[in-house]
Amino acid sequence: TSMAPTAGLLNPLAATVPVEAVLFDIDGTLCDSDPLHHIAFQELLLAIGYNNGVPIDDEFFINNIAGRSDAEAAQNLFPDWPLEKGLKFLEDKDVKYRSLAMEHLEPVKGLHKLVQWVKDHGYKRAAVTNAPRINAELMIKLLGLSDFFQAVIVGGECEKPKPAPFPYLKALKELEVSAAHTFIFEDSASGTRAGVAAGMPVVAVSTRNPEKSLQEAGAALIISDYEDQKLWNALEEINREEAKLKNGGA
Numbered sequence: 001t002s003m004a005p006t007a008g009l010l011n012p013l014a015a016t017v018p019v020e021a022v023l024f025d026i027d028g029t030l031c032d033s034d035p036l037h038h039i040a041f042q043e044l045l046l047a048i049g050y051n052n053g054v055p056i057d058d059e060f061f062i063n064n065i066a067g068r069s070d071a072e073a074a075q076n077l078f079p080d081w082p083l084e085k086g087l088k089f090l091e092d093k094d095v096k097y098r099s100l101a102m103e104h105l106e107p108v109k110g111l112h113k114l115v116q117w118v119k120d121h122g123y124k125r126a127a128v129t130n131a132p133r134i135n136a137e138l139m140i141k142l143l144g145l146s147d148f149f150q151a152v153i154v155g156g157e158c159e160k161p162k163p164a165p166f167p168y169l170k171a172l173k174e175l176e177v178s179a180a181h182t183f184i185f186e187d188s189a190s191g192t193r194a195g196v197a198a199g200m201p202v203v204a205v206s207t208r209n210p211e212k213s214l215q216e217a218g219a220a221l222i223i224s225d226y227e228d229q230k231l232w233n234a235l236e237e238i239n240r241e242e243a244k245l246k247n248g249g250a
Helices: 034-047 058-064 070-077 083-104 111-121 133-142 166-175 189-197 211-216 229-246
Strands: 021-024 124-129 151-154 182-186 202-205 221-223
Touching: 021 166, 034 058, 034 083, 058 070, 070 083, 083 133, 111 229, 124 133, 124 166, 133 151, 151 166, 166 189, 182 189, 189 202, 189 211, 211 221, 221 229
Parallel strands: 021 124, 021 182, 124 151, 182 202, 202 221
Antiparallel strands: none
């Protein structure tokens, strides 16, 4: 009921009103896929005797692999290998991952409720990912979201992948929307940094990554999943602000 100007709102998402678009990362944001990547990595790394046959743990996965581009993951895993050899390993890992995904991929809790909210408002939407296109399109299809996204932006097809802002900037360009009227859903520090660098507020889902790292990366709001009341309070505020605009600012 307060007449505070938009800039004074507690919720940075409401500052994007009138909203034009919502952008989504895929892995860990739409679906809890990191455990499947982890299993795929573990199996293939064990097969080559990596780390003297000791399986990699969650902490190693989060610090070296989660949310990173293939090139960065390859360099972190195999600093002494030629990059090409590391990338080939990651391709093999992705084949394994896709077979696991076909059986076990699950949406993050409450995803379909959020998707419905975005649809009901008629906002434009894109998926923005560091995953290879073949993975991205499979996950979107398995989640039943092929008709939902108007664009799928892949980090490897941009000047630089996340944490650089280019994938998010490319999404704005493809959807013909502005950063000032767009917000992002992410789950990793790397992705959150990319969104912040591209000038947009980021809602970070703490699926697997520690909240502290998401906070440090600049997340505007951190939620546990899409049923989190903090998220719906923020979305309600968007609804209220948009209703005010429609009624001539009153």
